[in-house]
Amino acid sequence: MSHDLEIVVSIRPQHFLLEEFIALHNSLSISGQLGSETGNVIVYRRGGKTELVASFEVWGPSKVEPEDLEESVVSLVAAPRWMVEISVPAGGEGDDVPDAEALARYIAQRCKGVIYDPQAGAVVWPKPIAKSRPIPRQKEKIRLINLDWYLPRSQASLSTARNFLLILRELCPEAVPRRFGSYEPLQGRMEPDEEDPFLNAFSEECLREVGGGLFFSSGPPCFGGHIFTPHKKITETSPFLDVVHVSLNCDGRVLDAIPDWCDKIVRLFAELAERLKAFYAHGYVERGVYASRRGIGYGGDSEHYPLPRGRWVGIPSTPVWLAWFGGHTNHW
Secondary structure: OOEEEEEEEOOOOOHHHHHHHHHOOOOEEEEOOOOOOOOOEEEEEEOOOOOEEEEEEEEEEEEOOHHHOOHHHHOOOOOOOEEEEEEEOOOOOOOHHHHHHHHHHHHHHHOOEEEEEOOOOEEEEOOOOOOOOOOOOOOEEEEEEEEEEEEEHHHOOHHHHHHHHHHHHHHOHHHOOOEEEOOOOOOEEOOOOOOHHHHHHHHHHHOOOOOOEEEEEOOOOEEEEEEEOOOOOOOOOOHHHOEEEEEEEEEOOHHHHOOHHHHHHHHHHHHHHHHOOOOEEEEEEEEEEEEEOOEEEOOOOOOOOOOOOOOOOOOOOOOOOEEEOOOOEEEO
């Protein structure tokens, strides 16, 4: 298992910080550029006279907002705006983790931030005051409503994304994307009266040779979802890559608080299926899913609905709450 660290800071980290750190550690060297769109930075260790061995990776910086972070982080960083992630692969050398932690401290000190350890679920630098009470991680078990639509490859178009926004605004404004991006934390933002930022990002994903994925977050009681686009080159053995996959999930507690939401979700499910020309769609509920300020997660006691995840693999044999077969809605 890899050892990961998140450095959350208020000042954007620049590449020269890595160069300064490497200058102080003669056994290390780097490849790549921090902040580059082409990928991550790899830190190498000299294993012999000429041999270089990959030690750990540095990703970012990525824009963040308080809602992306744990309360313990937000309470310690005056204005959290950026995140750098460091990952030490499983099976690393003895000095890999200490050197990664030292780089994390170097960045956090100079950019006014903290280091958060996802494995421990806590801030590890600066060290918390011994007498202070830790801030609890607020998680609640909920029922999660999952909706999935599968569209033909011809629907990987700007008109599909525009219709998607139009239908959400018409029937369920809470589900309209607020933030979006191809990875988390989501880097794009869309104001209530906008659509171009989301449409432009979707257009870029449609152009990717290996298919794109645009994730988005929404307002409560909706969490968000994604739109996956098809691969450009499809073989007969991989038809599951030849579809557009749209998903949306919602907090099931709204059904108890506001009963009308059940009809609202069913109508949204059917309208999106019909107007986006889905050839198949389904909706189902998972119980015991954990909800927190950073989104949703699954634990050992969470229900994992026995359906194939992700891309299209054919009509599932497992009964679902809602199902669409190209022309009408069935309730199970």
